Amino acid sequence: MLLLNRPMETYRGEHFFHDGKLVYINRNMENFEGLYHNHDFLEIAYIAEGEGFHHIEDTVQKVRKGHIFFIPLGVSHVFRPTSAQAQPLIVNNCIFSSLLLPKLIAFVTDPDTTAFLKRMEEGSLGFESAVDRNDRFEFIFRALYEQNALSLEGSEDYLHALLLQLIIEFSRATLQLPESKRTETQNYTFQDVLEYVEKHYMHELTLSHLAQISRFSERHIQRLFRRFTGQSWHHYLQSVRIRRSRQLLRNSSDKISVVAERVGYKDIHSFNTVFKRNTGLTPGQYRREGRDSTTLNE
Secondary structure: OOHHHOOOEEEOHHHOOOOOOOEEEEEEEEOOOOOOEEEOOEEEEEEEEOEEEEEEOOEEEEEEOOEEEEEOOOOOEEEEEOOOOOOOEEEEEEEEOHHHHHHHHHHOOOHHHHHHHHHHHHOOOOOEEEEOOOOHHHHHHHHHHHHHHOOOOOHHHHHHHHHHHHHHHHHHHHOOOOHHHOOHHHHOOHHHHHHHHHHHOOOOOOHHHHHHHHOOOHHHHHHHHHHHHOOOHHHHHHHHHHHHHHHHHHHOOOOHHHHHHHOOOOOHHHHHHHHHHHHOOOHHHHHHHHHHHHHHHO
């Protein structure tokens, strides 16, 4: 309770929003020096790494990676790590002005999403929290952070679109269906299948395994892949692995054989063949091309 007796700080949007922008993204390593504060903007905070505590008004919540929070205007709070020696508590913050909400509302057609946004705008949506069960928020925050750092044509609209996606996902995560309306088919969707593949692509995945965890038949899963991805199951898995291998080739110094193993290929020759079929380049050529383009941009 000593924390609650500390002087209150009010954070102003004018310190974060510049050049007419109404969205700001940052990534903080929390410590014991951060101020207990409120703010005149809206905030969605995501625990990206570690665990700790969220002091909000007169309550304290234990938090860990994957927890996400909506903090309205005027609500006092601060994040703290468990101790000075503990694993760092990293928090991603998306702060935005309520002046942006009419633009988002004008774009939306879904009535539930519109109502959720209007509650934000009117200030009737109080403090809310949810859990990132399928890494959806992690992916969105990564895209927000990257886009916020760019100064490309359309970056501001891109940020607004990502913010709307974040708000929609948060709205869905906080929506609790009555237990009587839940069925086994509602508990696992094809979106969950895709997210499972994104998280486990480096392992040996089979249709049989996907059928077992999803309770869809193998034949039905094949149909769903064709319908929603335009690819067969086999080609979709290849595309995920090659996409991840491209990131590793550009951003790591691992040997090509190590990259192949990390994305699920035990045979380097198979990896080379699939990679070239998908990109038109061998892995070595792709890595060299990436380094050449980096040198030119420096």
